[in-house]
Amino acid sequence: MSDAVNLLENYDDATLDQAFTGVMAEATADVATMDAEAFRLHWLGRKQGRLKTISEAWLKSAPAEARKPLGIRFNQLKQQIEAALEAPVAATAQVRGIDITLPGAVRAPGVEHPLLKTMHEIVQVFNHLGFGTNTGPQVETDFYNFEALNFPPNHPARDTQDTLIIADQQSKPARERLLMRTHTSPVQIRTMVEQAPPIRIVIPGKVHRNDAADATHSPIFHQVEGLCVDTNITFSDLKGTLDHAMKALFGSAVKTRFFPSFFPFTEPSADVQISCIFCGGKGCRKCKHSGWIELLGCGMVDPAVFAAVNEQRALAGETSPAYDPAKISGFAFGMGVERIAMIQHGVSDIGHFYSGDMRFLEQFA
Ligand code: PHE
Secondary structure, eight states: OOOOOOOOSOOSHHHHHHHHHHHHHHHHHHHHHSOHHHHHHHHHOTTTOHHHHHHHHHHHTOOGGGHHHHHHHHHHHHHHHHHHHHOHHHHHHHHTTOOTTSOOOOOOOOOOOHHHHHHHHHHHHHHTTTOEEOOOOSEEEHHHHTGGGTOOTTOGGGGGGOOOBOSSOTTSOGGGOEEEOSSSTHHHHHHHHHOOSOEEEEEEEEEEOOOOOOSSOOSEEEEEEEEEEETTOOHHHHHHHHHHHHHHHHOTTOOEEEEEEEETTEEEEEEEEEEOTTTTTSOOTTTTTSSEEEEEEEEEEOHHHHHHHHHHHHHTTOSSOSOOTTTOEEEEEEEEHHHHHHHHHTOOOGGGGGSOOHHHHGGGO
């Protein structure tokens, strides 16, 4: 920003062109550094604007025959300055010598990560069946992650879900000690402690385990949990619900089967397998030639879980237990999001999801 006016020594076309180009460069530099209103006042102000000052100075000393070419150039200059005020970015580009023949800087719009996409898809399948959505903390107490889910202290079932423990908590009672949750199941308990039945919810979220990373394992991964508690809920409700969900996720040709399994918080428990979507059940490398792929755990809510919930609710002042196993029953299930996304997209290494490699991620945009 300057106030000095260089007077013209000559009025031939070349001198005029050079002088006006100089003024425009000055205005363009100003438009990049000044706010719009200050710029307007400084350059276009009616009484003391720089354009007015320059034109008066140059016209005053101009010979009669130079007045017309000067007038024309001043009109053009004014239009250019007004345009620069409207489009300061383009003007800045010119003045900084940016090569406009190069492609522009591309700012790619963000899209959902493939894992979140799959997680939302799973949640939506259950939302459409009338399940609501709930979430809980990743830093969880021993009580919610293990004890209330019927993993007693020192029980060997805990070994299958080793995790990071928050340090320096020896002074707290065991059940209050904090750890990184190993599954989304603690949110089953949190939900039932807060709400009386009926309950139908799905719980998406991040979980942590002491698992060495390999092609199918990661110490941090994602699950979607489900819980349904009401009167007359049976194992066939569980089978029908999961069979529908697997067909919604993998296509209506997919079959499901339920294998006996064990989880401390469900009884009976089952592993759900789907017919191999790669070979249609004939047997291939992906399904280890069995025709089936194991996908998730599930079962009927163990009465010991209802007892732990009732105990918590009683501590909060409830007088008659809402989760009476003689009147209500429920089912629960939990599935790994990574595993489902890998099968959906034919991804062979779980690490791709966390690599941040755009060549991988762009395929899902
Ligand atoms: N929480 C179990 C796991 O992470 C899965 C599960 C959820 C099993 C609910 C049964 C019922 O392995």
